[in-house]
Amino acid sequence: VNIAVDAVGGDHGPDVVVPGAIAGARRAGVGLILTGPEAVVRAALAGVDVSGVAIEVIEAPETIAMDDHPAQAVRRKPRSSIVVGMNAVKEGRAAALVSAGNSGAVMAAALMVLGRIPGIDRPAIAGFIPTRTGRCLLLDLGAVTDPRPQHLVQFAQMGSLFVAQALGVERPTVGLLSNGEEAAKGNNLVRETYPLLAAAPGVNFAGNVEGKDITRGVVDVVVTDGFTGNVALKVAEGVATFVGDLLRAEVTATLPRKLAALLLRPAFRAARARMDYAETGGAPLLGVNGTVIIAHGRSNETAIANAVVVAGQSAERDLAPAIAALVAGSGNSTLPPEPASSVG
Amino acid sequence: VNIAVDAVGGDHGPDVVVPGAIAGARRAGVGLILTGPEAVVRAALAGVDVSGVAIEVIEAPETIAMDDHPAQAVRRKPRSSIVVGMNAVKEGRAAALVSAGNSGAVMAAALMVLGRIPGIDRPAIAGFIPTRTGRCLLLDLGAVTDPRPQHLVQFAQMGSLFVAQALGVERPTVGLLSNGEEAAKGNNLVRETYPLLAAAPGVNFAGNVEGKDITRGVVDVVVTDGFTGNVALKVAEGVATFVGDLLRAEVTATLPRKLAALLLRPAFRAARARMDYAETGGAPLLGVNGTVIIAHGRSNETAIANAVVVAGQSAERDLAPAIAALVAGSGNSTLPPEPASSVG
Numbered sequence: 293v294n295i296a297v298d299a300v301g302g303d304h305g306p307d308v309v310v311p312g313a314i315a316g317a318r319r320a321g322v323g324l325i326l327t328g329p330e331a332v333v334r335a336a337l338a339g340v341d342v343s344g345v346a347i348e349v350i351e352a353p354e355t356i357a358m359d360d361h362p363a364q365a366v367r368r369k370p371r372s373s374i375v376v377g378m379n380a381v382k383e384g385r386a387a388a389l390v391s392a393g394n395s396g397a398v399m400a401a402a403l404m405v406l407g408r409i410p411g412i413d414r415p416a417i418a419g420f421i422p423t424r425t426g427r428c429l430l431l432d433l434g435a436v437t438d439p440r441p442q443h444l445v446q447f448a449q450m451g452s453l454f455v456a457q458a459l460g461v462e463r464p465t466v467g468l469l470s471n472g473e474e475a476a477k478g479n480n481l482v483r484e485t486y487p488l489l490a491a492a493p494g495v496n497f498a499g500n501v502e503g504k505d506i507t508r509g510v511v512d513v514v515v516t517d518g519f520t521g522n523v524a525l526k527v528a529e530g531v532a533t534f535v536g537d538l539l540r541a542e543v544t545a546t547l548p549r550k551l552a553a554l555l556l557r558p559a560f561r562a563a564r565a566r567m568d569y570a571e572t573g574g575a576p577l578l579g580v581n582g583t584v585i586i587a588h589g590r591s592n593e594t595a596i597a598n599a600v601v602v603a604g605q606s607a608e609r610d611l612a613p614a615i616a617a618l619v620a621g622s623g624n625s626t627l628p629p630e631p632a633s634s635v636g
Numbered sequence: 637v638n639i640a641v642d643a644v645g646g647d648h649g650p651d652v653v654v655p656g657a658i659a660g661a662r663r664a665g666v667g668l669i670l671t672g673p674e675a676v677v678r679a680a681l682a683g684v685d686v687s688g689v690a691i692e693v694i695e696a697p698e699t700i701a702m703d704d705h706p707a708q709a710v711r712r713k714p715r716s717s718i719v720v721g722m723n724a725v726k727e728g729r730a731a732a733l734v735s736a737g738n739s740g741a742v743m744a745a746a747l748m749v750l751g752r753i754p755g756i757d758r759p760a761i762a763g764f765i766p767t768r769t770g771r772c773l774l775l776d777l778g779a780v781t782d783p784r785p786q787h788l789v790q791f792a793q794m795g796s797l798f799v800a801q802a803l804g805v806e807r808p809t810v811g812l813l814s815n816g817e818e819a820a821k822g823n824n825l826v827r828e829t830y831p832l833l834a835a836a837p838g839v840n841f842a843g844n845v846e847g848k849d850i851t852r853g854v855v856d857v858v859v860t861d862g863f864t865g866n867v868a869l870k871v872a873e874g875v876a877t878f879v880g881d882l883l884r885a886e887v888t889a890t891l892p893r894k895l896a897a898l899l900l901r902p903a904f905r906a907a908r909a910r911m912d913y914a915e916t917g918g919a920p921l922l923g924v925n926g927t928v929i930i931a932h933g934r935s936n937e938t939a940i941a942n943a944v945v946v947a948g949q950s951a952e953r954d955l956a957p958a959i960a961a962l963v964a965g966s967g968n969s970t971l972p973p974e975p976a977s978s979v980g
Contacts, residue, residue, distance in 0.1 A: 359818065424878060434815050437823040471778050471866035474703065479781040479863040503870030507878040519823040520864050522815035526847030527868045531875040534768060534851040538910055539883070542903035549903050555896035559886035566882055 294348070295320070295603045296377040296386035297596075299328035299336065300355060301393025303589045306336035309392060312593035316600025317345045324600075325386050327352045327373040352376035358589060362396030366404060374398055378405040381582045387607035388583035390574060390599045392591045398584065399435055399577060406582040409612050411619035414439060415579030416447045416518070417586055418454060421528060422567055423509030429455050429464075430506065432518035433525055433575055439517050441485040444468070448495045449618050450578040450611070451513040457609045464512035467501030469520060475499065481517060489515070494618045532567050574599030576606055579615070583607040638692070639664070639947045640721040640730035641940075643672035643680065644699060645737025647933045650680035653736060656937035660944025661689045668944075669730045671696040671717040696720035702933060706740030710748060718742055722749040725926045731951035732927035734918060734943045736935045742928065743779055743921060750926040753956050755963035758783060759923030760791045760862070761930055762798060763869060766911055767853030773799050773808075774850065776862035777869055777919055783861050785829040788812070792839045793962050794922040794955070795857040801953045808856035811845030813864060819843065825861060833859070838962045876911050918943030920950055923959070927951040 297313040299306050306328060317324045323346035326333050330351045337347070354369040366375055374393055378401045380386040391398045399415065408415060418431035431451050436443055448466045455464040468489055470478040475486055477500055489497045498511050503524060506514055516524065539560075543553040553560075573595065574585035583606045587599040641657040643650050650672060661668045667690035670677050674695045681691070698713040710719055718737055722745045724730040735742045743759065752759060762775035775795050780787055792810045799808040812833055814822040819830055821844055833841045842855050847868060850858055860868065883904075887897040897904075917939065918929035927950045931943040 422878075424881070437815060469867060471781060471863050479861070482863070503867040503872075504874030504877070506871060507874040516867075517823070519815050519826070520867055523813060523847040523860075523864055523868055524871045527850060527871045528847075528875045530848030530851040531872045532879055533848070534766075535876055535879045535907070535911060537768070538907045539903070542907045543900055545903065549900060552896045552899035553903075556887055556893060556900065559883070559889065559893050559897075563879070563882045563886045567879060 293387045293604065293607065294323040294325050294346075294385065295600055295607070296325040296327060296380045296389045297600065298373045298377050298389065298391035298393050299326040299333045300373050301391045302587065302591050302596075303358070304592065306332055308591070308593055309596050310336040311340050312591070312596025313390070313600055314340055314342055314345050314347075315593065316597035319597065320601045320604035322600070322604045324348070325350055325377070325380050327377040327380070329353050329355075350376055350380065356394050356397045358394050360394060360397065362394060362400040365394065365397050366400045374401050375405065378402060378584075381584070382406055388585060388603035390585045390587055390596070390603050392587035392589055392596065392599075395434070395586050395589070398586055402577055402580040402582070402584045406580045406584070409579055409581055409619075410616045412446055412450070412579040412615065414443045414446070415577055416450065417575045418451055418578050419525060419575035420573075421506055421525070423507050425509030426459075428506060428509055428511065429513045430521055430525060431513070431515060431578065432521050434518045434522040435577070437517065437519040439481070441481060441488050444481070444485045444515050444517070445488050445492045445495070445622070446579070446619060448489055448492060448497070448513065448515045449622065450615055451515060452494055452496065453611050453614050453618065454576065454578060455512050457611060458605070459512070461512050463496045465496050465498040466513045466515060467498050467505065467511035469506075469514050469516035469524070470500035470502065473500050473502060493622050536564065573602040576602070578611070581612055583610070637731045637948060637951065638667040638669050638690075638729065639944055639951070640669040640671060640724045640733045641944065642717045642721050642733065642735035642737050643670040643677045644717050645735045646931065646935050646940075647702070647736075648936065650676055652935070652937055653940050654680035655684045656935070656940025657734070657944055658684055658686055658689050658691075659937065660941035663941065664945045664948035666731075666944070666948045668692070669694055669721070669724055671721040671724070673697050673699075694720055694724065700738050700741045702738050704738060704741065706738060706744040709738070709741050710744045718745050719749065722746060722928075725928070726750055732929060732947035734929045734931055734940070734947050736931035736933055736940065736943075739778070739930050739933070742930055746921055746924040746926070746928045750924045750928070753923055753925055753963075754960045756790055756794070756923040756959065758787045758790070759921050760794065761919045762795055762922050763919035764917075765850055765869070765872060767851050769853030771803075772850060772853055772855065773857045774865055774869060775857070775859060775922065776865050778862045778866040779921070781861065781863040783825070785825060785832050788825070788829045788859050788861070789832050789836045789839070789966070790923070790963060792833055792836060792841070792857065792859045793966065794959055795859060796838055796840065797955050797958050797962065798920065798922060799856050801955060802949070803856070805856050807840045809840050809842040810857045810859060811842050811849065811855035813850075813858050813860035813868070814844035814846065817844050817846060837966050880908065917946040920946070922955070925956055927954070
């Protein structure tokens with residue numbers, strides 16, 4: 293099995309992505325297909341220990357920048373690292389693509405090259421959040437900023453199948469993110485979605501959950517629109533970083549504290565590892581015909597390595613047939629196709 | 637100056653609210669008007685040191701429960717602690733009301749008894765969030781779950797005036813919460829609001845901000861709809877609690893760690909105090925004719941005390957004339973009145 297990796301995507305560029313990808317491929321026991329300008333990729337490979345990892349480089353001379361318009365960039369740059377990688381998935385040369393590049397462009401390329409799973413109106417980005425009891429899948433994280441209720445139902449169905457297979461959870465519980473637990477709470481979208489989720493096949497609906505319930509681990513899957521999901525994820529990252537920084541400032545404020553803090557370094561490290569959003573790997577794009585993992589633009593080597601491992605596992609599971617079967621049984625594929633708002 | 641306090645509101649009841657209110661009144665140098673069933677309030681007062689605080693109890697035999705329908709409860713229970721307290725504000729007997737009770741009922745009572753400031757279509761709940769650089773005002777926290785763009789503009793104007801007066805910040809910067817910094821990012825509401833905020837009088841607009849930017853303290857005011865604001869606040873609370881609990885588990889996992897942790901107790905305490913959302917006091921309801929502070933249902937004594945202090949300060953400032961003048965100058969009071977969705 294080969295995993296394609298966009299070697300030039302992300303804020304840190306190939307010198308971080310390439311070693312990260314190799315570490316991940318070695319851990320997952322997969323081969324790598326690196327896409328990007330060949331000279332740049334080869335330069336990043338120089339001096340990296342590649343032993344035990346089969347590596348192929350596919351030339352992709354064009355670059356999609358982080359602030360390029362997603363759909364336009366994908367159409368105008370067919371030889372970009374993202375589109376070339378997506379084609380490798382389409383052609384079966386790679387089992388999955390990992391990219392830390394322009395996430396809108398990754399989504400647009402996935403829609404154009406791989407297409408949607410039959411019955412799915414809008415793909416969603418899903419990500420695991422660390423919780424008190426383990427982890428919880430939050431979706432959508434930004435693919436669909438103004439979904440209809442029926443889209444949220446499909447997100448719940450896809451998220452349930454993903455968690456069932458990824459974590460081995462039987463009938464994972466699904467919460468609808470809201471501003472209160474009562475069924476009458478929520479904005480218009482949430483109030484319209486609630487009864488649909490309660491009746492949806494393949495969804496073990498647990499009702500509304502609040503923002504504080506995500507880290508409490510009260511449900512396995514939390515469903516929300518891509519705008520709120522993106523804000524929630526970034527607030528969580530921001531607060532975790534803020535608390536860590538505050539604490540670091542306090543425990544190093546005096547010499548005695550510094551000495552005591554030295555003794556607690558393993559404890560701090562263990563707590564940070566539990567909280568570290570980089571540790572949880574990339575976010576799968578659910579609902580397209582193929583395995584695509586969107587890594588954070590700020591991904592470090594560890595995050596890229598984890599994303600490659602997640603890509604290998606996800607490709608092995610291939611959820612597409614199960615998703616297609618579930619939504620076909622729901623009879624909810626009746627909406628006309630429309631362009632994704634963050635992508636178009 | 638007297639501050640009215642709903643003595644029976646909140647999850648912990650009068651035995652927490654009453655001593656908290658007294659502590660706050662003593663600190664702020666104000667008198668207290670406690671509303672609730674007189675026997676219950678008197679019982680909570682017994683054994684509490686009330687020296688130096690002038691206390692009046694106003695009989696309010698009816699109780700609005702946390703899960704009562706807000707507007708119905710306010711109409712049917714005119715002798716409830718919330719409505720009696722609101723009337724005390726209306727009549728000028730109290731300069732402000734603090735309640736940790738049913739927040740929807742507090743909003744409904746404020747609208748019915750005090751009314752809106754001329755030109756304001758929808759009042760908003762505002763709250764301070766601790767940040768790297770101090771604190772930031774986030775609004776709306778749940779009063780208006782499906783606002784129109786013009787409502788967000790009014791939130792920005794009210795929030796700017798509040799922060800300018802409360803923190804002495806000149807021309808506070810305002811960010812619009814979104815899923816990306818670029819002007820084209822956001823859901824439909826955010827994209828429609830962006831140009832209005834850029835042109836709004838009294839708003840020093842800094843563009844879109846992401847969830848992680850709130851705790852980074854990049855702006856003084858963050859504006860969002862009440863659904864997203866509520867989720868963001870509760871995610872922040874949840875993550876802060878989660879990180880604290882994780883850390884506590886790690887630093888007490890072994891005896892040597894426990895001993896080192898003892899030395900660091902002051903450091904932990906200082907970090908927790910910076911993060912503690914209870915320390916920041918209640919959330920003002922901006923846009924009504926009078927000062928109303930909504931305290932968290934789970935408020936402990938410290939939180940209630942802080943809310944009373946905030947109430948005293950807010951009442952002194954009386955923002956209503958400045959708000960009315962600013963929105964009149966904006967010519968944006970042209971929308972027909974409509975009931976608040978979380979309240980109706």
